[in-house]
Amino acid sequence: MDTYEPHIYELSAPGKHGTNLPRLDVPEAALPTALLRQDGMNDFPELTEPEVMRHYTRISQRNASPDTMMYPLGSCTMKATPKLHEEVARYAGFAAVHPLQDESLSQGALQLMYELQDYLGEISGFEAVSLQPAAGAQGELTGILAFRAYHLDRGDPDRTEVLVPNAAHGTNPATAAMVGLKVVELKSDARGNVDMDDLRAKLSPRTAGMMLTNPNTLGLFEDQIVEICQLVHEAGGLMYGDGANFNAILGIAKPGKLGFDFMHYNLHKTFTTPHGGGGPGSGAVGCTAELAPFLPGPRVRQTASGSYELFTPEKSIGRMKAFHGNFAMLVRAWTYIRTLGAAGLREVSEIAVLNANYVRVKLKDLYPQAIDRICMHETVLRGQIAGAQGIRTLDIAKRLIDYGFHPPTVYFPLIVPEALMIEPTETEGKRTLDIFIQAMRDIAREAVETPDVLHDAPTTAPVRRLDEVRAARQPILRYNAEAFAQILNER
Amino acid sequence: MSISIPGDLRYSTSDEWVRTEGEEVVIGITDYAQDALGDVVYIELPAVGTVLTPGESFGVIESVKASSDLYAPIGGEVVAVNSDLEANQEPINQDPYGAGWLLRIRPSGEEEPLMDATAYAAYCEERAH
Numbered sequence: 157m158d159t160y161e162p163h164i165y166e167l168s169a170p171g172k173h174g175t176n177l178p179r180l181d182v183p184e185a186a187l188p189t190a191l192l193r194q195d196g197m198n199d200f201p202e203l204t205e206p207e208v209m210r211h212y213t214r215i216s217q218r219n220a221s222p223d224t225m226m227y228p229l230g231s232c233t234m235k236a237t238p239k240l241h242e243e244v245a246r247y248a249g250f251a252a253v254h255p256l257q258d259e260s261l262s263q264g265a266l267q268l269m270y271e272l273q274d275y276l277g278e279i280s281g282f283e284a285v286s287l288q289p290a291a292g293a294q295g296e297l298t299g300i301l302a303f304r305a306y307h308l309d310r311g312d313p314d315r316t317e318v319l320v321p322n323a324a325h326g327t328n329p330a331t332a333a334m335v336g337l338k339v340v341e342l343k344s345d346a347r348g349n350v351d352m353d354d355l356r357a358k359l360s361p362r363t364a365g366m367m368l369t370n371p372n373t374l375g376l377f378e379d380q381i382v383e384i385c386q387l388v389h390e391a392g393g394l395m396y397g398d399g400a401n402f403n404a405i406l407g408i409a410k411p412g413k414l415g416f417d418f419m420h421y422n423l424h425k426t427f428t429t430p431h432g433g434g435g436p437g438s439g440a441v442g443c444t445a446e447l448a449p450f451l452p453g454p455r456v457r458q459t460a461s462g463s464y465e466l467f468t469p470e471k472s473i474g475r476m477k478a479f480h481g482n483f484a485m486l487v488r489a490w491t492y493i494r495t496l497g498a499a500g501l502r503e504v505s506e507i508a509v510l511n512a513n514y515v516r517v518k519l520k521d522l523y524p525q526a527i528d529r530i531c532m533h534e535t536v537l538r539g540q541i542a543g544a545q546g547i548r549t550l551d552i553a554k555r556l557i558d559y560g561f562h563p564p565t566v567y568f569p570l571i572v573p574e575a576l577m578i579e580p581t582e583t584e585g586k587r588t589l590d591i592f593i594q595a596m597r598d599i600a601r602e603a604v605e606t607p608d609v610l611h612d613a614p615t616t617a618p619v620r621r622l623d624e625v626r627a628a629r630q631p632i633l634r635y636n637a638e639a640f641a642q643i644l645n646e647r
Numbered sequence: 648m649s650i651s652i653p654g655d656l657r658y659s660t661s662d663e664w665v666r667t668e669g670e671e672v673v674i675g676i677t678d679y680a681q682d683a684l685g686d687v688v689y690i691e692l693p694a695v696g697t698v699l700t701p702g703e704s705f706g707v708i709e710s711v712k713a714s715s716d717l718y719a720p721i722g723g724e725v726v727a728v729n730s731d732l733e734a735n736q737e738p739i740n741q742d743p744y745g746a747g748w749l750l751r752i753r754p755s756g757e758e759e760p761l762m763d764a765t766a767y768a769a770y771c772e773e774r775a776h
């Protein structure tokens with residue numbers, strides 16, 4: 157295919173326009189110079205309405221999205237967003253409220269936030285929830301800032317180390333570093349869990365806390381979790397739960413009861429709010445009563461008369477986000493929880509785990525498992541196909557595009573060479589899973605028999621394989637007609 | 648996987664190599680490390696004069712796959728930096744023990760525990776499984 161859609165500036169010609177304004181009947185005035193851009197970007201493209209419409213519709217049709225294909229990104233959890241959520245989020249009562257509107261005029265929105273705090277707390281076993289953070293990573297920052305504030309508040313300033321397993325997502329160590337704490341890496345054991353001896357050796361009076369994803373990034377349950385939490389607490393540290401994989405244990409295990417002190421919920425993963433380019437994220441956080449005074453505000457509480465009001469916890473670390481978090485995401489998450497109910501949420505996790513294990517068992521003869529265990533909601537395989545020469549996971553991922561699938565997460569977690577991390581989620585049925593499995597099996601055969609087909613992939617996508625190295629080494633960060641023409645010429 | 652591990656160097660668990668040249672020491676990342684990272688696209692190195700503490704991070708290396716810290720295998724003062732790498736990182740992938748060197752150091756005598764080539768080969772082998 158490799159069909160080229162011109163840039164909107166290339167479609168532009170002076171004088172074309174989409175609307176006809178009435179003739180000017182007042183004296184023309186120049187814009188104040190203070191309001192003019194000073195960076196030379198004063199031109200806007202000039203096009204007719206059909207040109208604009210067709211341009212953007214054509215681009216949208218080239219998009220890969222859960223609306224057109226299975227999207228098995230592991231860890232990033234691309235669930236389908238039910239269309240009902242979109243409708244509810246667009247109700248004028250939610251979509252048209254202004255965050256500066258008086259509380260008395262926003263009671264419905266505040267009630268929704270209050271109920272969502274309550275539901276998330278109940279599902280995870282935590283006392284208090286703040287809906288402020290805008291993504292998982294920001295939830296992590298919130299948690300570790302709260303840990304730091306908690307230790308300082310107790311007059312214990314020397315707790316400056318955060319333990320992070322080597323399988324963790326990069327946002328965990330980055331968070332600890334951003335708070336100004338020292339990252340202490342923990343090894344994984346042969347079963348893909350935290351190495352308990354290493355944990356014992358690295359706990360100390362300097363331990364501020366530990367960050368752990370459970371199920372972890374290998375898609376495996378940390379079955380020593382209760383002991384891990386005990387050890388960290390005995391050392392005086394706190395347990396942070398990275399909730400990226402919470403969708404595997406809804407209604408089955410409550411992190412707050414397992415011993416975690418704080419956790420984030422990726423509403424854009426577990427609770428289906430749109431992800432990536434589809435919408436802003438939401439990384440609400442929950443914690444124990446002990447840490448609740450440190451949560452970012454404002455939170456919502458109910459007054460004695462039954463109305464709802466905003467308040468800021470007494471020792472709050474401060475705001476993490478303007479206004480009330482990404483409110484429209486909260487509406488979607490609330491709708492999801494209310495539509496499914498407690499039993500439905502548990503079923504979500506059960507089916508997610510079943511689907512991942514179905515894929516795992518059907519593929520493990522061709523794609524070696526990172527760890528030979530029953531997995532949770534995602535399975536980590538290796539793109540190391542027996543008998544295939546010079547084939548890497550990247551080639552397999554690109555070939556999947558030709559088969560009509562978005563590739564899974566690749567090269568993560570970093571401790572697994574040639575990792576292929578597949579998360580089907582509960583939203584895929586057996587028919588789709590079987591087609592996916594067949595595609596993966598066909599690709600494994602091609603990898604041995606016709607490896608160039610993989611090296612050349614994708615061939616049916618609107619663009620061919622990108623030169624990622626050149627893009628990173630010589631990035632062109634702003635539209636530049638000359639550079640563009642040169643790149644097109646080279647193709 | 649055939650990884651080059653020269654016999655005359657010493658190696659750290661975080662995959663840096665160390666070569667003694669008279670009074671000074673040259674360090675870089677190993678062939679194993681460059682292979683695991685893939686094409687390097689960015690590197691941040693300390694300024695000449697910086698004093699390194701063994702085991703502490705002294706810079707950042709980024710490939711299309713990952714971004715990692717670089718850890719000092721030995722302590723000492725940086726006397727030269729391979730600044731050509733800022734504009735062109737290819738030597739790190741193509742010649743990690745030669746043109747891809749990172750720093751030249753006047754050692755302080757403090758060191759992380761380092762491995763010889765045989766021990767490092769076993770360490771790489773262990774992680775390939």
Ligand SMILES: Cc1ncc(COP(=O)(O)O)c(C=O)c1O
Pocket residue numbers: 231232291292293294324325327369373398400401422437439
């Ligand atoms: C395990 C894990 N932790 C944390 C994060 C960060 O979450 P977010 O992307 O919402 O910032 C991710 C992101 O994919 C993740 O997979």
